[in-house]
Structure formats: structure tokens, C-alpha cells
Amino acid sequence: MSDRSVLELLATHPFTADLSEDQQAQLAACARIAHFEPDEYLLREGQPATAFYLIVSGLVSIEVFVPGHGPRPLQTVEGGSAVGWSWMLAPSRWEFDARALERTTAVVFDAERLRALFLEDCCLGLRLVQRLLFIVTERLRAARLQLLDLYGPPRER
Amino acid sequence: MVKPAIATPAATNPFFPLPFLVISRRRETRDTVTLRLRPLSDVRLIAQPGQFMMLSVYGVGEVPISVSGLPRRPGELEHTIRAVGSVTRHLVALHPGDQIGVRGPFGTSWPLQLAHGQDVLLVAGGLGFAPLRSALLAILRERWRYRQVIVLYGARSPADLLYRRDLSRWLQRPDLVLRITVDHPDQYWRGQVGVVPNLIRQVTAFFEPANTVAMICGPEIMMRFTIRELQKHGIPDERIFLSLERNMQCAIGLCGHCQLGPFFLCKDGPVLPYSRLAPFSEIREF
Ligand SMILES: Cc1cc2nc3c(=O)[nH]c(=O)nc-3n(C[C@H](O)[C@H](O)[C@H](O)COP(=O)(O)OP(=O)(O)OC[C@H]3O[C@@H](n4cnc5c(N)ncnc54)[C@H](O)[C@@H]3O)c2cc1C
Ligand code: FES
Numbered sequence: 001m002s003d004r005s006v007l008e009l010l011a012t013h014p015f016t017a018d019l020s021e022d023q024q025a026q027l028a029a030c031a032r033i034a035h036f037e038p039d040e041y042l043l044r045e046g047q048p049a050t051a052f053y054l055i056v057s058g059l060v061s062i063e064v065f066v067p068g069h070g071p072r073p074l075q076t077v078e079g080g081s082a083v084g085w086s087w088m089l090a091p092s093r094w095e096f097d098a099r100a101l102e103r104t105t106a107v108v109f110d111a112e113r114l115r116a117l118f119l120e121d122c123c124l125g126l127r128l129v130q131r132l133l134f135i136v137t138e139r140l141r142a143a144r145l146q147l148l149d150l151y152g153p154p155r156e157r
Numbered sequence: 158m159v160k161p162a163i164a165t166p167a168a169t170n171p172f173f174p175l176p177f178l179v180i181s182r183r184r185e186t187r188d189t190v191t192l193r194l195r196p197l198s199d200v201r202l203i204a205q206p207g208q209f210m211m212l213s214v215y216g217v218g219e220v221p222i223s224v225s226g227l228p229r230r231p232g233e234l235e236h237t238i239r240a241v242g243s244v245t246r247h248l249v250a251l252h253p254g255d256q257i258g259v260r261g262p263f264g265t266s267w268p269l270q271l272a273h274g275q276d277v278l279l280v281a282g283g284l285g286f287a288p289l290r291s292a293l294l295a296i297l298r299e300r301w302r303y304r305q306v307i308v309l310y311g312a313r314s315p316a317d318l319l320y321r322r323d324l325s326r327w328l329q330r331p332d333l334v335l336r337i338t339v340d341h342p343d344q345y346w347r348g349q350v351g352v353v354p355n356l357i358r359q360v361t362a363f364f365e366p367a368n369t370v371a372m373i374c375g376p377e378i379m380m381r382f383t384i385r386e387l388q389k390h391g392i393p394d395e396r397i398f399l400s401l402e403r404n405m406q407c408a409i410g411l412c413g414h415c416q417l418g419p420f421f422l423c424k425d426g427p428v429l430p431y432s433r434l435a436p437f438s439e440i441r442e443f
Contacts, residue, residue, distance in 0.1 A: 073346070074350065080358070142354075145379070150378055
């Protein structure tokens, strides 16, 4: 798909919609559109983290593989959100699996070019890192709530 | 034939349980059942969605339980009960033909009239779906009165989902937005995983914050995080309604068992707008 389609998606995705057209164009130059079929993996634990995914539509399961049990979903991520930040931090390897549960469309950024862009344009870099931090914080809060086992019987809470 | 009297709490002695017959029992989950009850007397207790009844098992005790359905015949009651202790364990073990005592209805109800002509957002966590189900059934019965109707439901695991038959019917309805999530999926679950406040972000396109009435019921921590998320999306505090549970005894504002700050939740609640609770948010129990 052409850059224009990436641009259109960036103009409406909550992660990038309020950036300037120039900034969206800079980002579009590092990205492509990808489609994933149900059960197809976007990324695998332990592999080099070379991409950042803005989920446009569909549903993605963030999971860990438990020997003897298979994949254990931890959280799902839907259209309008993002997947993967391990590329920002050394050693840049994925810590979990991400698998499409439904047909999923994503804007996939090349991590190396994105890192270079962040260094070149620190203002844009800072804005996007803040957004990523916001998502990381939301996921952390959700994970903490899940740990509380809120809906368990009163005595077990 | 004598016309049955329609009872309000004032028309009957609020301390005196009336006999009811269990006419059906549906198992919802491992520890939860839904009972339909029919009065054995001519008195009809008319409960509104959000209100609760005091259900008593003779010789065991009495507990507050919300109405979870609408009457199919005048005077019938429907309740969803989870076995957590002595009284609820006895209630869950009842079968058609068994008798129990019922007092009520007590407390405030969901603001269904306020929601006429508005978008309605129901957020349920765990057993909190029980009181919201009766609101949803009332809304769907008069669907034309409301704009968008959005239901967000979070449960512990797929095996803990209540009202499965309703859920699969509701998922087919084009006039209802229903999103379900679980905290702990099993290997067959293909739906969303995560906590229920996270679902709000996904449905913002369906409601106009200033014209939305939100109703929340679930564990208090879940409600706290849900309120924050609703506030982030611009729903005013006076349009966010919660159902709060406290241990209750008299249910008519006499004993003080259910006190939370200045409120006696058996009569000022259980349903309250967050704008009334917010000034007392230093109460860590909420
Ligand atoms: C307004 C209102 C509506 C309710 N609606 C429903 C309903 O629709 N379905 C339902 O199953 N339950 C509902 N409850 C909760 C129900 O009343 C309690 O589970 C019940 O009183 C427990 O009594 P028990 O004798 O079985 O257990 P107990 O032996 O009294 O208690 C067992 C355990 O449950 C805890 N517990 C007791 N009461 C509550 C409570 N209110 N909230 C949280 N934990 C509690 C106790 O601390 C203890 O750990 C409602 C409560 C209120 C106040
Ligand atoms: S239960 Fe007695 S005052 Fe509320």
C-alpha cells in the first residue's frame, strides 16, 4: 500500500491524529500497513524487537507461552491502541508474544528509522515517548487490577 | 375475585417477611444461581431495577439481594445470588417448591427516567451485573426511549460469565453495543482480556458525554477506576450513578449498619450519583 494510505491511517489513529501533517508525514516515511490473519503472530518472545505497531482494527492478544499449557493471554489490545515498546530499550528483544485473534490491520513502523527520527526531531520524539509511556502506564494499572482478582469471593479478595 | 393489594414498603410492615415460593432455579456459574419467586399471599411487592429485597431463609438468616430481572407475572421477583456465606449458601441451594421470606423493596433505583432521550452506558463487574441486568431489561423493553445503549461487562473468567443466554442474544442486537472482557481467560476464549475500565476507551464514539447517563455496579475498586475513566472522557459526576453495597440489617434506616459517611445506604442508596459521594471521597472504603 502507498504512503498515502499510511498517512490516512495516521491522521485518524488516536496515537497520531493530533500531530501536525508534517510530523505525520515524517512518521509515515518509516511505516507500512500490514494485515494479520487470526492466529498469526505479530511478534514473538525473544526475537529482536524491530518494529512498533499501531493497531488500526482487529484484536491482538499479548501472551506468554507456558510449557505444558500453551499460550496464556495476559491482555488484549484493540483498534486504536499500540503494541510493542521493547524496541526502545536495550537489548531490544520482545518480552511477550502478540497474536492476532481476529483479522487485524496495523501500521508497522521500522524501529531503527523511528529511533533515528526521534534523535533528529527531539520534540516529536518526546511527544511520542510520552504517549508510549501513557500506554505503558495504562497497561501496568490494568495488570495490577487483574492481580487483585477483583471478582473473586469476598474472603479471597 | 379480590384484587390483590399492591404493596409499597409503607403499605406492609417492613419488618415482616412475606412468604414466597421458588418457581424456577437457573444455575449461572459454579457458585451462582438465579431464582424466580412467586408470592404466596395476595400482596404484590413491586421492585424497581436497582432496588433490593431482604431474602430470609427460615432459621438461618436474612440478606439484602438486588432484583436482577423483571417480573414475568405481576408480583414475581427474580434474584441472582452468589454463595459466599451461610445465608447465601442456603439460598443458592433452594429448588422449585421451596419457600423463603421476602421483605422490601428497599432503597433507591437506577435513574431510568433521567436516561430517557440520553445515551446510556452500563458498566458491570462480576456479580455487579445482577442489579444492572434488571435496568438493561427495562431499557430494552422500552428501547425507543433511549439513544445509544452501551453495556460493558467484565468477569473473572469465561466460566464466571453470568446470563450467557442473554449475552448471546444481546450480542446479536444491532441496537445495543455490548463488550465483554475477562481477567483470566481459558484456552478457548477468543474475546477480550483485561479489566473493564479499559473497555470505555473503545466505545467513546458511541456516546456524547454531556448527554450520557452512566450506571456502574461491581467491586468498589473497579468502580473507582471506572469513574476516573468516565471523568477522563467528560461524563459529569452528576451523571455517573453507582450501586454501593454495605452489610445491612434493618434496611429501613434505623440500625446504622449500612452507614457510609452521611448516607444510610439502605435508604439513601444503594444507587447514588457520584456527585453526592465525591465530597466524601476521603472515605477510603470507597
Ligand atoms: C444492596 C445490596 C444488594 C446486594 N445484591 C446482591 C445480589 O444481587 N446478589 C448477591 O449474591 N449478593 C448481593 N449482595 C451481597 C449479599 O447481601 C451478601 O453476599 C450477603 O449478605 C452475605 O451473607 P451470608 O450470610 O451468605 O454471608 P456472611 O457469612 O454474612 O459473609 C460471608 C462473606 O461475605 C462478605 N460479605 C457479606 N456481605 C457482603 C456485602 N454486602 N458485600 C461484600 N461482601 C459481603 C463477608 O464479609 C464475609 O467475608 C447485596 C448486598 C447489598 C447490600
Ligand atoms: S441497614 Fe439499618 S440503617 Fe441501613
